[in-house]
Amino acid sequence: MPAILEVENLQKTYADTKFGLRDVSFSIPYGSIVGFIGENGAGKSTTMGSIIGTLHKDNGTIKIFGEEMDTEDVHIKEDIGVVFDAMNLPGDLTVEKLGNVFQQIYKRWDKEAFFHYIDFFSLPRKKKVSGFSRGMSMKLSLAVALSHDARLLILDEATAGLDAGGRDDVLTVLSEFTSDQERGILLSSHITSDIERIADALIFIKGGEILLRVEKEKLLRNYAIVQCADDLYGIIKQDIIVAYRKNSDTLDVLVSNKREVPTSMETKEFSIDDMTLLLMRGVKV
Numbered sequence: 374m375p376a377i378l379e380v381e382n383l384q385k386t387y388a389d390t391k392f393g394l395r396d397v398s399f400s401i402p403y404g405s406i407v408g409f410i411g412e413n414g415a416g417k418s419t420t421m422g423s424i425i426g427t428l429h430k431d432n433g434t435i436k437i438f439g440e441e442m443d444t445e446d447v448h449i450k451e452d453i454g455v456v457f458d459a460m461n462l463p464g465d466l467t468v469e470k471l472g473n474v475f476q477q478i479y480k481r482w483d484k485e486a487f488f489h490y491i492d493f494f495s496l497p498r499k500k501k502v503s504g505f506s507r508g509m510s511m512k513l514s515l516a517v518a519l520s521h522d523a524r525l526l527i528l529d530e531a532t533a534g535l536d537a538g539g540r541d542d543v544l545t546v547l548s549e550f551t552s553d554q555e556r557g558i559l560l561s562s563h564i565t566s567d568i569e570r571i572a573d574a575l576i577f578i579k580g581g582e583i584l585l586r587v588e589k590e591k592l593l594r595n596y597a598i599v600q601c602a603d604d605l606y607g608i609i610k611q612d613i614i615v616a617y618r619k620n621s622d623t624l625d626v627l628v629s630n631k632r633e634v635p636t637s638m639e640t641k642e643f644s645i646d647d648m649t650l651l652l653m654r655g656v657k658v
Contacts, residue, residue, distance in 0.1 A: 376436075379434075379435070380434075383396070383420065385429075392581055393431075394582075395582050397583055398433075401557040407557070407572060407573065408589075410577050410578070415578045418529055437453065452524045453524075454518030454523030454526045456514045456527075457529045463502060464502050471502065475520070482521050483522065486520045487516055491513075494512040494513075494543075506534065511534055511535065512535070512543065514531075515543060525557050526560075531560065573589060579653055579657075595629060595630050595632075596627065597631035597634065598641055599641075600620075600623050600639070610633050614627070614629075614658045615628065615629050
């Protein structure tokens with residue numbers, strides 16, 4: 374399937390820390406939402422910053438719409454909508470005035486669409502942005518990202534600070550965004566239930582390295598967590614073991630094919646959250 378975003382062997386280091394991105398590679402097919410999962414400091418924001426050009430990558434290639442990303446290319450940047458957890462919008466402006474500002478910035482700014490999302494998210498038009506809560510600011514940032522005909526959304530914690538109703542509204546809008554199969558979304562969130570609800574594929578990252586890339590349907594159909602005693606670990610086929618985590622007297626083992634687990638062993642029900650915890654705190658095989 375064609376990809377709207379292709380990241381290949383992305384590397385990024387910092388002079389004052391041992392942390393860095395190490396050969397990060399993944400793609401986002403047209404019409405898909407890809408969930409980007411990892412703990413704080415795992416490399417999600419660094420990867421996203423490298424993609425949109427706010428951070429300078431050390432090595433690797435980033436292609437968007439089949440073209441290598443060029444931070445000077447206004448055309449490509451117009452096609453990308455960005456929402457970061459710490460985005461700063463002019464606090465002294467109202468939503469109405471902010472809409473006028475962005476009309477001067479984006480060539481394809483859609484004022485009607487912007488105020489449609491403002492009303493859908495129940496945001497006040499005449500209140501200054503400085504008086505917005507964190508959740509309101511995130512919804513405002515998303516309304517901006519959705520209103521200049523972007524084809525790719527890069528969303529870092531876009532549901533942060535929202536109550537259940539607000540998160541439901543945002544997830545509904547994001548699902549609609551990709552319904553024409555001509556757009557795509559890279560979405561990071563610590564709320565794994567949000568990602569589980571709308572993502573087509575999942576990427577797990579830890580310490581600047583990709584641990585696992587998998588389609589959600591394949592994950593739910595084939596993967597399982599096996600709980601077993603230490604001395605029984607060896608009877609599980611090694612080529613299906615993805616990761617394991619030591620408990621007090623047992624092991625939790627993530628396998629990629631539950632049908633190849635010995636019949637003497639039981640698999641347990643798991644959520645994306647359970648799997649995330651095992652991958653982040655366990656040992657990748």
